[in-house]
Structures are given as structure tokens and as C-alpha cells.
Amino acid sequence: MAEALHFETEVIQVVLETMDVFTFRLEIPADVPFIWRAGQFINLTVNTPEYGPGMERLTRAYSISSSPGEGRFLDLTVKYYEDGHVSRHLREVTYVGEVVGVEGPSGDFYFDAGAGATGTGAARRIALIGGGAGVAPLRAIARDILERGLDVDIHYLASCRTPNDMIYLATLMAWTEHHPNLRVTHTITRPQGQGWSGPTGRIDAEKLRACVPPESTDLYFVAGPTAMVASVREALKKDLGVDRSRIVWEPWG
Numbered sequence: 151m152a153e154a155l156h157f158e159t160e161v162i163q164v165v166l167e168t169m170d171v172f173t174f175r176l177e178i179p180a181d182v183p184f185i186w187r188a189g190q191f192i193n194l195t196v197n198t199p200e201y202g203p204g205m206e207r208l209t210r211a212y213s214i215s216s217s218p219g220e221g222r223f224l225d226l227t228v229k230y231y232e233d234g235h236v237s238r239h240l241r242e243v244t245y246v247g248e249v250v251g252v253e254g255p256s257g258d259f260y261f262d263a264g265a266g267a268t269g270t271g272a273a274r275r276i277a278l279i280g281g282g283a284g285v286a287p288l289r290a291i292a293r294d295i296l297e298r299g300l301d302v303d304i305h306y307l308a309s310c311r312t313p314n315d316m317i318y319l320a321t322l323m324a325w326t327e328h329h330p331n332l333r334v335t336h337t338i339t340r341p342q343g344q345g346w347s348g349p350t351g352r353i354d355a356e357k358l359r360a361c362v363p364p365e366s367t368d369l370y371f372v373a374g375p376t377a378m379v380a381s382v383r384e385a386l387k388k389d390l391g392v393d394r395s396r397i398v399w400e401p402w403g
């Protein structure tokens with residue numbers, strides 16, 4: 151496992167993904183030997199003098215949404231919370247050229263082609279399940295598998311509020327055109343008046359059974375807000391009878 155490093159770097163790009171989700175690209179300095187596995191996260195420190203004494207520097211964890219093969223940069227895909235300190239700073243204050251602190255990589259949320267994942271046995275069929283910005287590490291894992299040409303079937307299953315909240319949609323659609331081993335399903339929790347004809351509602355036992363049943367899925371990756379991750383894990387274990395060793399999860403709480 152690569153050793154965690156501390157370094158300072160600059161924001162080199164900001165991309166609007168949806169109305170309240172942004173992707174921040176950080177440069178990896180040429181002299182920093184930063185090595186990570188797709189799906190891992192970093193601790194990001196930002197200077198936040200706007201919050202007053204005692205709050206001048208704040209740190210939060212963010213998954214790296216780019217894959218190591220994409221280049222010498224780290225993408226962070228962040229959901230904005232009106233009352234959230236760091237996400238609000240990133241959306242309202244951060245500019246290209248801002249200096250931020252990075253510590254990492256961290257975490258066991260990654261796919262190991264040889265071992266399956268963290269010792270759970272070889273896996274050829276995986277489910278990547280995320281809610282909201284929880285798709286960030288899932289994008290990295292999917293991209294990594296596709297660019298390395300691994301013989302792995304991927305079902306990417308994401309839930310979001312409205313069709314306008316689907317993150318990475320254009321990218322995912324482009325990938326599915328070239329990679330028949332990638333399937334993508336979005337379920338919309340607030341479809342009213344949106345003209346949406348696809349799946350609706352949260353990711354529950356019924357949807358898991360329909361999209362990623364245990365008989366055709368070796369390993370489940372679940373990421374996102376803590377309550378969502380807990381309910382998906384519960385449904386996988388209790389309703390679908392999936393053994394704990396086949397579930398890798400990353401709650402944000």
C-alpha cells in the first residue's frame with residue numbers, strides 16, 4: 151500500500167457537474183511521488199479565514215474521482231451544502247490557483263484485480279452503487295478498470311434526486327458506447343414533473359435484486375452519505391443474503 155504523503159498544491163480547474171456538484175482538479179506537483187488506487191480518498195485542507203478565528207483552516211475527506219491513468223492530477227467531486235463550511239468555501243470562494251493542502255491517499259475502498267478487493271477473493275462481476283456525490287470513487291474505479299482493459303463486468307447503479315442531478319452522465323454514456331462490459335442505471339428519487347421514464351425511488355432491495363442480483367454479482371462497492379450506505383448494506387445482507395465479505399463500503403459520516 152502506498153504511503154500517505156502531505157503536500158501543498160494548486161487548484162487548476164473547476165468544472166460544474168450539476169447545479170450543486172463541482173469537480174475540482176488539483177495538480178500533483180512533479181516532485182511529489184503520489185501513488186493511489188482508484189477509489190481512495192484524500193484529506194483536503196483549505197484556508198477559510200472567512201469563518202473567523204479558530205476556523206481559518208479546515209480539513210475534510212474527499213474521494214478522488216479521477217483514475218491514476220488519467221494523468222498527474224486529482225479530481226475531487228464535491229456536493230455543495232449551504233450550511234457546510236468546506237463545501238461552501240469550495241463553491242463560493244475557491245479559484246483556479248488557490249493553494250490547498252493534501253494528505254493521502256487513504257482508505258480500503260478500491261478494486262484489486264488480483265484479489266477481488268481487500269482480500270475478498272477474485273471478482274469478475276462488480277456492482278458500483280452510489281447516492282449523490284457518492285459516485286465520485288465509483289467513477290474512478292470504473293474508469294480504471296476500463297482503461298486497463300480488465301475482464302470485469304461493471305454495473306454502475308446511482309441514485310439522485312432529479313434527472314438534472316445525474317453526475318458524469320455524458321462521460322458514462324460515452325464509456326458505455328465503447329465498453330459493453332459497463333452498464334449504467336440511474337434511479338431518480340424525485341421524478342415528479344421531470345419527464346423521466348426510467349427507474350424511480352431509492353436503491354432498495356427490489357432495485358438491487360433487479361439490477362445487481364447476488365447470483366450474477368461477485369462484489370458490491372457502496373459509497374455516499376452514511377444513511378444511504380447503511381440502508382443499501384442492510385438490504386444486501388438481510389434481503390438478498392449477500393455475505394459481508396462481498397460488500398466494500400465507504401460511508402461519509
Ligand SMILES: Cc1cc2nc3c(=O)[nH]c(=O)nc-3n(C[C@H](O)[C@H](O)[C@H](O)COP(=O)(O)OP(=O)(O)OC[C@H]3O[C@@H](n4cnc5c(N)ncnc54)[C@H](O)[C@@H]3O)c2cc1C
Nearest residue numbers: 210211212213227228229231233234235236237283286402
Ligand atoms: C472517506 C470520505 C470520502 C468523502 N468523499 C466525498 C466526496 O467525494 N464528495 C463529497 O461531496 N463529500 C465527500 N465526503 C464528505 C466530506 O468529507 C464532507 O463531510 C462534506 O463535504 C461536508 O463538509 P462541509 O464542511 O461542507 O460541511 P460541515 O461544515 O462539516 O457540515 C455542516 C452541515 O453540512 C451538511 N452536511 C454535511 N455533510 C452532509 C452529508 N453527507 N449529508 C447531508 N448533509 C450534510 C449538514 O447540514 C451539516 O449540518 C467524504 C467523506 C468521507 C469520510
